[in-house]
Amino acid sequence: MPDEAPFTADRIADLMEVLRAPEHRAGLEEATFTVVSVGDRAAGLLRVSGTISGTHSLRDWAGPNIAVRLSVPEQSVEFAGIDGAPETTARVYTVAGVDIESRTVALDIVRHRESSPAMRWLGRVRTGDVVPIAGPRPHRVPGPGLPRILLADSSALPAAIRILTRLPIEAPTVLVAAAPDDEIDLAEGELGDRRDYVTVQRAEPGIDRPLATAFAGMKVPAGASVWAAGEREGVREIRRRCRDDLVLPADSIRVFGYWKRGTSNTRIDVARLEAARASMEAGRGVFATDDLDIEI
Ligand SMILES: Cc1cc2nc3c(=O)[nH]c(=O)nc-3n(C[C@H](O)[C@H](O)[C@H](O)COP(=O)(O)OP(=O)(O)OC[C@H]3O[C@@H](n4cnc5c(N)ncnc54)[C@H](O)[C@@H]3O)c2cc1C
Structure with missing residues (x-):
């Protein structure tokens, strides 16, 4: 269950200590x-x-x-x-x-x-x-595998574009974007010459979890690399399909929640810090818990 405990001065002071950990x-x-x-x-x-x-x-x-x-x-x-x-x-x-x-x-x-x-x-x-x-x-950037599939909403298009313009392109590459048309047009312009190697697909607008819906309809070959970032619950569904249905190797799945509908990032940060503290207390690293496995 998500943690709904009230914030108190002691609880916040405690969590600020985790932020000061050298690993952090x-x-x-x-x-x-x-x-x-x-x-x-x-x-x-x-x-x-x-x-x-x-x-x-x-x-x-x-x-x-x-x-x-x-x-x-x-x-x-x-x-x-x-x-x-x-x-x-x-x-x-x-x-x-x-x-x-x-x-x-x-x-x-x-x-x-x-x-x-x-x-x-x-x-x-x-x-x-x-x-x-x-x-x-x-x-994180995409892991090994071809074709390379990137899925991004508006919050993650800046990251997807940096990846696609700064890393060597190993054709074929697909970018699935869930964003308004003017942002996708902008992203296509930023790809420059790399536009020739990247197929840009527009996710259906105005629906719940547009990236997960687009991904569910895609044929994904066994050797694919999947990078996805955006609304947490939507990308979590993408990770589930990669792991459970497609059984892609763990290193080829790079999926991140950038924000969560109805929840502030402050609450997300608190949940992350509590997971980091629990992990440190158990003698593991600060970042040992997979972010999408943290209850938020
Ligand atoms: C590694 C990483 C890179 C990121 N890069 C970018 C980036 O380049 N550009 C960018 O815009 N964001 C980016 N984000 C996401 C950004 O950090 C969050 O959207 C953040 O929550 C915004 O803070 P806020 O104060 O506006 O909203 P919060 O106080 O965190 O949330 C308040 C409300 O707004 C909603 N909300 C928050 N973000 C969005 C959104 N994007 N769309 C719709 N509703 C939202 C929440 O669901 C909540 O209900 C990135 C996140 C991560 C982890």
Whole structure:
């Protein structure tokens, strides 16, 4: 059952300790992100670009699927009124573009319709605003196998495009996108020459779990590699088909929940930290529990 226990000062302080574990912080640089531009890329997609503080090289930020954790200056509603609770809210985004020389990093952020810390911040963010950022966190790329199938909703298209434009393309490759047409058109444009090797399929719009529905209708050969990211319950169904019906090798299945309908990322983070703490207490690594197996 998902954990509905109330947040208390003690519980939050306890979980902040897990965040400080060396394994959790490995490879992460703490820096600031100074906003240099904010603009629409598509009707529901905003690009926020900013410069990264410091003088260290940003070469590692330019990899194929790099995530960063932005601390937006809005408190999570779950923490309101709790002594010692964080007053900012950490949210994870993919590096959609990097200019190493000018130290500029671009994030493409979905403007969804729910009230949330990130959406409140986006509503008032201005050039010159400074927010803490932690990164670069390399996120997973497709595993071995052909054909290579990627499935992404709006939140994961920036990651899919970085993967498809930064990794060698081993034809044939299929990208299944569950996003508005203007975002898919944009993604196709970003593929550039690689467009010749990638078949882009549009998932049926306006249905529940569009990626899982599209995937259920696909013929998937035994040697395929499947990478999927997006709404947690939808991609969990994709993982289930890969494991149980298609029996693909574990390393060829790379499936990640980027958000969960009806649940804030604050609650997801708390569940992840509790799983990490349980894992550490059992003498295993911080990240020993498969994220999609955590009860959220
Ligand atoms: C590795 C990784 C990379 C990511 N990259 C990106 C990226 O490049 N661009 C991007 O936009 N997102 C990305 N995400 C997803 C993003 O972190 C979440 O969508 C996050 O929850 C947004 O925070 P919030 O404060 O807006 O909403 P929350 O406070 O987390 O949620 C509030 C409500 O909004 C809903 N909600 C949250 N996100 C969405 C969404 N995308 N669509 C519809 N409803 C939503 C929730 O279901 C909830 O009901 C990534 C996530 C991960 C783990």
